[in-house]
Amino acid sequence: MLNLYNSKSLGVAALVCSGCDAQIPADELLRFSCPNRGIGDDDHVLRVQLSPDEIRDGWPGDSPADGANPFIRYRKLSYGYLQAMRLGMADSEYVAVVRELADAIAQFDKPMQCTELSYCDALGCWIKNETENISGSHKARHLIGTAIDMEVATRLGGGSDAPLAIASCGNAALAAAVVAKAAGRQLQVFVPSNANPAVVARLESLGATRIVCEMRSSKNLVTKMASCPF
Numbered sequence: 069m070l071n072l073y074n075s076k077s078l079g080v081a082a083l084v085c086s087g088c089d090a091q092i093p094a095d096e097l098l099r100f101s102c103p104n105r106g107i108g109d110d111d112h113v114l115r116v117q118l119s120p121d122e123i124r125d126g127w128p129g130d131s132p133a134d135g136a137n138p139f140i141r142y143r144k145l146s147y148g149y150l151q152a153m154r155l156g157m158a159d160s161e162y163v164a165v166v167r168e169l170a171d172a173i174a175q176f177d178k179p180m181q182c183t184e185l186s187y188c189d190a191l192g193c194w195i196k197n198e199t200e201n202i203s204g205s206h207k208a209r210h211l212i213g214t215a216i217d218m219e220v221a222t223r224l225g226g227g228s229d230a231p232l233a234i235a236s237c238g239n240a241a242l243a244a245a246v247v248a249k250a251a252g253r254q255l256q257v258f259v260p261s262n263a264n265p266a267v268v269a270r271l272e273s274l275g276a277t278r279i280v281c282e283m284r285s286s287k288n289l290v291t292k293m294a295s296c297p298f
């Protein structure tokens with residue numbers, strides 16, 4: 069087993085803003101946005117910064133000893149995992165958090181697994197089949213990481229049970245509803261009045277609270293929305 073507490077990698081992993089270079093303190097749990105967001109025209113999107121040692125030591129190689137679950141297999145490349153280890157969580161407890169969430173999701177959706185990557189001769193490119201992912205799109209992949217981080221924060225004493233919210237009427241909302249249900253968290257979904265009835269029905273069947281937002285035509289509003297990273 070690799071030791072991430074060695075002197076080469078301790079404290080190197082960081083969350084850094086791509087827009088203003090602000091660095092999030094390593095002991096700050098559940099930080100999902102730059103403290104300088106809204107200032108200037110910068111796109112304040114946080115990125116994970118790992119050292120070459122952390123990438124080399126965390127890469128699982130070709131023999132996945134931890135099975136097909138990507139959130140276990142690649143956990144040592146996750147900022148949330150490295151942060152949890154720094155703050156005292158055991159590797160086995162982190163793995164248990166992931167397995168509990170995976171088991172809960174598998175009760176009513178697809179398993180948490182690596183999706184197929186194959187070469188398509190007709191198109192001349194590699195294709196990642198994310199329709200086999202949870203909720204049928206890649207959106208769940210991002211939200212599962214967030215759900216894991218929230219549970220880790222709770223176990224480390226820095227969590228929150230505040231309701232979750234998302235503005236979407238498509239794959240992101242469906243994925244959020246699945247992950248929130250499995251994590252036992254309330255979710256509010258803000259949808260437009262013309263949202264697809266099938267999507268709305270699925271959201272409600274998953275226990276999400278639907279909040280209808282009337283569409284507004286505003287050039288400024290559209291411009292601001294278009295600058296969002298999602």
Ligand SMILES: [Zn+2]
Pocket residue numbers: 085086087088089090102103104105110111112113
């Ligand atoms: Zn920033």
